[in-house]
Amino acid sequence: MLRALSARLPPELVALTRSHLAFSRPLSTSAAPASTAPAAQPAKTFYATTPIFYVNADPHIGHLHSTLLADVYSRHARLKDPRRGAIMCTGTDEHGLKIQRVAEAKGISPKELCDSVSERFRRELETRGHIYKSSYAGWYAVSDEAYYPESQVAEVIDEKSGEKYMASTETGTRVEWMEEENYKFRLSAFREPLLEWLTSKPHPVQPPSRTDALVSSLTHPSSTDLNDLSISRPSARLSWGIPVPDDPQHTIYVWIDALVNYLTAAGYPWKGGEAFERGQVWPPDLQVVGKDIIRFHALYLPAVLLALDLPLPKHLLTHGHWTMDKFKMSKSRGNVANPFEAMKLWGVDAMRMYLMRIGGNSASDADYSATEIERFYRKDLAGQMGNLLNRVTTKKLLKKLETPELLWTLPTQLEKEDETLIKLLELLPTTFDRHLASFEVHRAIAAVFDALAESNRHVQLLSPWLASASPSSVHRALFFGSETLRLAGTLLQPFMPGKSAQLLDMLGVDPARRTWRDCEVGKGGERVPRPGKAHLWPAVAMPEPVVAP
Template structure:
């Protein structure tokens, strides 16, 4: 079976997102800044003369967000993951186009009811809240290519075409259905996952889903169904394949185990419409206005819409130019929609399946699940205003970069990360290697960017870390171990600070060699970190490179290795800090 096959095989090979080829660029770098090559045991990617690697664009997607409420920190986390990987793809291969899409899911019974409760039209509600998600993307410096709304005409055309194609191929039939329906999740819930609960505050009894805690209500209706069960074996083979499409592997294994359980209902035929009398806010079933297309089928098609589907001519993207997605970022609570329903539909349409689905955990606050009733929902706008955009981008990726588990949002942890890692490691090292009192001790200004001709024992630990860093960073990102990629960078910075402290170039007794090695390796550690971290902290990485005097043409992936920074440009003395101090009391009050 697929589960046993998955469990028995070795961990998958780490696959690079793209192939960036060097050669002439590396030779040019060596000519400008000759460097000594220190042997390492790491295998690096094969590199050739830079050429366009593929005509297909790199394509990353976020889930489209439901507009029943304003965005929260979890929405920002999902969007940042896609943004980081898209920026990384552009950094790795600037000649390959990269497309990122995000957007809002605007149909469904939940939207209809929220609008009714507010006394406004559903479209007005969608317009208002959708704009807030655009505001969040702008505030967080998300470099998306497209923001899609499911109320757009181009999306309706794509959804209707999908329906007609599925129907034409015999994958849709009409039936009746009854069961427990969770309006907040827009999904039916199996009987085995339903129980009666009592509200702790009001004492009210109601029926809820045991997995999510959301209320459910009994529904009985005639609707259309999709023959999901017909694709069971193909889905199991795909999920258990060596390409490991669902990441992290722990969730892939859990999903396969659930699917192979004898009582599993996850691959039963899927109800894909609602009577218009119950749900009017949505896309009508083609040729049957008495039924509205199920909101999840509507929503999942958005990824195809962006890619130009149905490719009849005149679209922005031709078939195969963008589709399939290289990366789809989703929360762990919507795995089955993206790892079962969407792939089954794609198989039914004879379309390629997504390459990777990155399923991340949820955010808690001080170890409690975020909820409006508890009053512990983190406001991403306030957090970015207080700590700065790039600091929050780094924090969310460092703490939330382990997608296999949930992440805890804590004002104290943000402060610790800012002070210890950003200001304490990166900022402190920058101050040390750029202070005029030390740089004027160099026998020549060129020594700041010139590799020492001889290493001492005190240098070897740091040099090994720096030699290994680019490949380690890339491998961890390719394995979706984002927190480990960032940890590797900060480990190198910590060692660089220890190295400077050990050599103590500020002492009158420091030799010219000590001064040279301390400033060169300290500066190189920062430069390499800045090049690698551009997808994570684009503004601060650029600022750091400018403060180091690295010319813009040396900010590329081609110059990520030790000694490839080139000649530094002259910098005027400045009092600016890369990571300025922040008042703790204010932080605690606003977070």
């Protein structure tokens, strides 16, 4: 069952993406001039979704990664158009054989485990002739809630016990042989439209390398990826779930139920679906998933939508997995990352920035390292951003300006030393947006830090603190330093909402001048820096290492 807009999510996930609920409401436009022109049709609500997370275990870094990506893009859509509504849909999946077995192991009922029930799934697919009853035999992974063809399973040997068992070559999870009667969805009927959609430009599945791999797999002569899909399980085997309408002997397959939740959160097809009917919410502008569940979102969901004559998602962003210190995370190895502890040490916004800077390259896996988190905080956040802020808000330097308004006034005479920096700043919003549009999140953040690094170099070169510094050097150093921070703080609002607000407050930037249209050099408006006593990125005392007795 879906819990939309963070309800019932673990508090750690809510903390990482706090305040996104407000995105469903347009910002105040009271400052806009009055107009007698007819009201324009409101822009389509930006609709982003995350996977529906299983509740059988605590949230991990993969959950944070998916949720944070969806949150960042929702915030970015609002930054570019404050009048646009935005909805981020996330929640938990509380249904399936995995949940039933976990509940049994705990000696409680699935309902007690999840404290929830799901509404009956109205199967319009059946009335359209896309579902039929058949028998099935194959390898099933309880952990993945998925069947795998013979070509995608292999025998493995447990390193510790020496036990031999069959496992999925795709996910590494144990599979078991099952033979049963169930209902099937005619997935094979949508082979051609699915391939047409996957190969359309721009690629709906990102990054493009995953589109290429998926299409290559689908077009291979031995491919079974588009065989008809089993969408139910005998209730004798799976009692915890949603009964098939008019056939209580079967329970609906967890993935079909889960995928339909993206529709129901948009209002389809029950009361409250008026926005859906107008196309104001559906289709999703962005669906974020891990690379291990591509098939469900790039094949099964689009096929269901095609069967229902509904628009397909605009973009499916498939991100990589996380390793820890270059090793695959595993409980047996003892190297499972706990980003929630890091959030307590370094702060939520610092971890948001780190996860997106390191994990923002969705084409590859990302490595989680406590050492790298510390380096990123000290060198990039405090060393680049924090250091530049301290420099340009020092009262002693500000007093060296001939007039206060020079701080936000573009110099009329630029020198050779300014050329590299001003070019970076003029291109920064476009560069930043281009990288986000191509889902290269890490490059967007890198572009901002490139500008910060150049601005620090520029200030050091002009050395406005020297008694010999000319009025022009003082003006140019403080103006460009302040402008770099203003642009950085404005652009990074989707990534570090709390720290961006603090940064812009310390610079004295008017809250009404923190939108996308203000991201132009020299257009930040009048401001008086008010740094206060608190540092933007304060020093963090590292905990003492635990010494074994």
